[in-house]
Amino acid sequence: MALRFRGEWTHKVDAKGRVSVPAPFRRVLEGVEDWSEGAPVPLVVVKNQDRRACLNVYTTDEMALIDDDVAALPRFSKERDALSSLLAAGSDNTSLDDNGRFGLSADMRAKAGITTQAVFVGMIDSFQIWSPEGYAAYKANMLEWLQAEPAPDDLFVLMNAAKEKYQT
Amino acid sequence: MALRFRGEWTHKVDAKGRVSVPAPFRRVLEGVEDWSEGAPVPLVVVKNQDRRACLNVYTTDEMALIDDDVAALPRFSKERDALSSLLAAGSDNTSLDDNGRFGLSADMRAKAGITTQAVFVGMIDSFQIWSPEGYAAYKANMLEWLQAEPAPDDLFVLMNAAKEKYQT
């Protein structure tokens, strides 16, 4: 089992819109199928599909899995079209420079409300990029949602409820 | 069945935030799937999700089980996102140096209220790290809770009650 994205960092966005990817995240990105020492490290940045103001970042391997899921839907179906365009149009595959940075376009920054600082949040097989304010708000919101669930405040219960809800 | 985490130790935290993992715990960490003599010993440190002020440490094998449970939930579901960020954002995967130490970030130390000493507590398939004060308080609290149960002070009764509560 490969390395996973874990942890939480706040980094600066410089005047040119560049951000440093946390070093441990780079190690994960370097773990993809076709990367070899010295080659530029690839990554895929996707604007979050729902209302959350953040960016999702995937390894190229993980993105391939998502693409496959979409490709498995019937050609010309409304759902496939929608997913394709949401995922493709709002995404960007790029790579890290020698210092482990990449450029966030003005558009991407706008989506996440990022100005001078960016929060990197590990999500196991992907990571998210938030503005500090956006992340704080999301966290508060999520905790509130957890509290509102029938069995609040307990990961064990949440996990089991989710398993039961989705599992067949 | 592999070696398990047992016992309780108090170690120093040095000026650089490093702690020595008790030698018997290292033997357990070395027991994971893909570790071989000479390689760095991996471990995953997770901030406790609930109100307890401590850190949980897992072997990579144990953590993979948890990750798999999360990964089994539908992509983009609220539950998967919530669990991913709760589990991953507050965690860190690292490894031991040649002296059996690893660095606890300032953030991690803050979560557990750790300053100059850290208490390592075996939990069978994981272990916890506490500040001496935090651990003392937790223990007192737990004993009190045991006393308050209908059939206090009896592991056999507690175990059976728990089995009935969670098992289907």
Next chain:
DNA sequence: TTGTTTCCCATAACTTCCCATGCTAAGCCT
């Protein structure tokens, strides 16, 4: 040109690596 993006170099703070020391526990020899 002018503005933007990429590449490259510089640097200060931080982290990891490595060696050293005192200590404890375990083995061993007579």
Next chain:
DNA sequence: AGGCTTAGCATGGGAAGTTATGGGAAACAA
């Protein structure tokens, strides 16, 4: 059994490497 030797452990500190970040020059687009 008693005392000596060896191995492993917890801990300290210096050196060397990494990392985050700034800025200039070079490539590129409009």
